[in-house]
Amino acid sequence: MGHVIEPAVSGRARCRGCGRPIGKGTLRFGERLDNPYGEGDTTVWYHPRCAAYRRPEPFLETLAGVEDPPAEVRSLEQVGAFSRAHRRLCRLGAVERASSGRARCRHCRTLIERNTLRIPLLFYEEGVFSASGFVHLACAPGYFETPQLLDCARHFAPELEPADLAELERVLD
Numbered sequence: 001m002g003h004v005i006e007p008a009v010s011g012r013a014r015c016r017g018c019g020r021p022i023g024k025g026t027l028r029f030g031e032r033l034d035n036p037y038g039e040g041d042t043t044v045w046y047h048p049r050c051a052a053y054r055r056p057e058p059f060l061e062t063l064a065g066v067e068d069p070p071a072e073v074r075s076l077e078q079v080g081a082f083s084r085a086h087r088r089l090c091r092l093g094a095v096e097r098a099s100s101g102r103a104r105c106r107h108c109r110t111l112i113e114r115n116t117l118r119i120p121l122l123f124y125e126e127g128v129f130s131a132s133g134f135v136h137l138a139c140a141p142g143y144f145e146t147p148q149l150l151d152c153a154r155h156f157a158p159e160l161e162p163a164d165l166a167e168l169e170r171v172l173d
Contacts (some may be wrong), residue, residue: 019049093120
């Protein structure tokens with residue numbers, strides 16, 4: 001049984017990429033994995049854009065096997081290819097203010113000052129994203145090996161205040 005792209009049959013599922021609900025009737029990407037709790041497999045669900053950023057290989061593999069995919073999903077092929085080409089991009093979490101001054105940047109190894117914008121890093125292991133450190137906003141292009149991070153950062157941080165969004169655009173644009 002392979003991965004699927006289909007409309008959501010209910011509004012109960014949450015996206016594994018961003019944590020927000022997947023609305024009933026909206027398209028979703030289902031990645032089929034071995035069930036860690038028993039026999040058979042299990043499906044984890046993503047918004048198509050989240051899957052293109054966080055799980056580009058299975059998303060692009062599935063997209064290649066779909067005959068006449070919907071236009072909104074086909075347009076994400078470039079996003080998935082970009083994410084696959086920049087292997088660390090799938091680690092980009094939301095953008096947030098540092099709650100303390102104790103965390104060190106994974107790129108420059110210096111402390112991240114309290115209340116400055118930072119990017120949490122997520123690592124994927126066995127169907128689960130786990131938090132694993134932070135990078136300064138200014139260090140992000142070097143860590144992710146690309147300066148084109150603005151769209152991905154905006155996607156995973158839709159709740160940013162206008163002042164934070166302006167700072168994000170100033171640093172990453």
